[in-house]
Amino acid sequence: STSTEAIRATLFPGDGIGPEIAESVKQVINVAGVPIEWEEHYVGTEVDPRTQSFLTWESLESVRRNKVGLKGPMATPIGKGHRSLNLTLRKELGLYANVRPCNSLPGYKTRYDDVNLVTIRENTEGEYSGLEHQVVKGVVESLKIITRQASLRVAEYAFHYAKANGRERVSAIHKANIMRKTDGLFLQCCREVAAKYPEIKYEEVVIDNCCMELVKDPGTYDVLVMPNLYGDIISDLSAGLIGGLGLTPSCNIGEGGICLAEAVHGSAPDISGKNLANPTALMLSAVMMLRHLRFNDQADRIHNAILRTIADGKYRTADLGGKSSTSDYTKAVCGHI
Amino acid sequence: STSTEAIRATLFPGDGIGPEIAESVKQVINVAGVPIEWEEHYVGTEVDPRTQSFLTWESLESVRRNKVGLKGPMATPIGKGHRSLNLTLRKELGLYANVRPCNSLPGYKTRYDDVNLVTIRENTEGEYSGLEHQVVKGVVESLKIITRQASLRVAEYAFHYAKANGRERVSAIHKANIMRKTDGLFLQCCREVAAKYPEIKYEEVVIDNCCMELVKDPGTYDVLVMPNLYGDIISDLSAGLIGGLGLTPSCNIGEGGICLAEAVHGSAPDISGKNLANPTALMLSAVMMLRHLRFNDQADRIHNAILRTIADGKYRTADLGGKSSTSDYTKAVCGHI
């Protein structure tokens, strides 16, 4: 849609620095003139029995209804017998693909300057099944579950994404030389989908080898698709190549066309409320959300404004070695839109 | 032992380039004056029913008897219904810890110059259990098994190693926020052992975060200990930081005090027999074997000769961008001993 009728989108500012960086995002989206009406939902202080977590059922209903949302960091207090907020979201909303583009930022120097890849992670099963038990004392097991349905779905998404974004190659990451059946099924599904996209190159890379190549020569990778845990690992590794989670956007694709963009960094309680947080990852995630809504012009303008502000180097938050406050950095980005 | 009585050690030259690089190692050990008598065993051409692999029972008996050995690359033909050679070795010899020191090589430039870490990988269980099955059509599962016994054993080894080698810190790598029971048990074992080594710092790092930190700032890591698959991934990633598997040594510690050093790179069939292979990883692995045998002087001399040859840069094999043959490079190393 490019009409001016307002689009309703859910906003989970999240914990810690979440509310501050969400404020920044609202500002830049405003300045870019995107008519978004936010439905804000805060992480609760009591466990909702329907979600078994601090995330309320109403929050989830909001995303289900709007089909689009933006999420800040959510810290899950450990060992309280309730579900992780992030896992609750993935499960309840059927967020089957986590998409993380990872591009070297001109102007923010790291050891790498040619990273231009996208990790697409299966987000619902695999090593995250939650199925674990003690067999006998001193012997425990976890189940990794791979299904044809979830593997096909994420593979379809990866190839669809590659084609829609002018990408040339999809690499399926696996350890099928060891987990022949589970990762073997995942690969088989990728191959079936690959056969329907003759214009996209397809390859299979063992995860250990992939990690070695990523640190030696990340420029050789394009789109990577993989089971849950490998995605967790490789997306963070890739983020590290360009400067860390404070600079990398992410977006989750869910059942029924849901798109939930999210910053995957932590809630940084130590600097929360001090106007020191870096809102870049959440801004870039919002850009992904805008592209999903086909506000491509506005997305481009915000994206370029962020890149320019970072390249300028005058307004940088402390995590990037600068001295800017969150609000000054945000103002600078707004100024470039 | 520093006597001149010959030590019997098993040698598996392995496949592909294995015999050539094993030849180089024999030469440098000879020149350094270490009295090793090699018992050579080749990978078979027929499956031995007792090992279910191309590795013969006699070869395994040789290591069990000598308690020390050196192994080149072994390629496992895929999908022939027999066991992987590497897994057979780990299983039959109870190789419970895989130790891979990873140090930036002065003179061989990569993006990193301050890598000085050691990965210690549990090598017998975890995601490598081999237990997998189809639950119903389209649904498969793999079992990850973590035992108190194997976790304690590798943790003990890691702390022992740290202390014996003047290391300051052991980091246990895990994903216990997701796999609470399996990785949780692994961590609990590490904590128990850590309590016995108050002089060694102990920390726990989530694997995704660890990979990100390794690419951003590997200099912050010292000794890392972890379950099987994480070790597979992180040891290759670390090798990538300093130039790849052609430059990184490895050694396996097994039941009854076995030490089996090995080059973990592939058998490179494309260049095999052409006098082009890089014997560095196998030479450095042999150095680890010599230290295990307490030929510390000779180990130092060989190690320094390798470093000097690489730093010189005059004799480098093709994989490092040079034009040297295996034998010229080996001669250069011998010249520096």
Ligand SMILES: CC(C)[C@H](C(=O)O)[C@@H](O)C(=O)O
């Ligand atoms: C916080 C944690 C449960 C989560 C995960 O493992 O998926 C995080 O690492 C991520 O990548 O979103």
Ligand SMILES: CC(C)[C@H](C(=O)O)[C@@H](O)C(=O)O
């Ligand atoms: C070849 C393969 C089975 C092996 C493993 O996964 O352990 C290799 O990657 C290694 O690290 O030795």
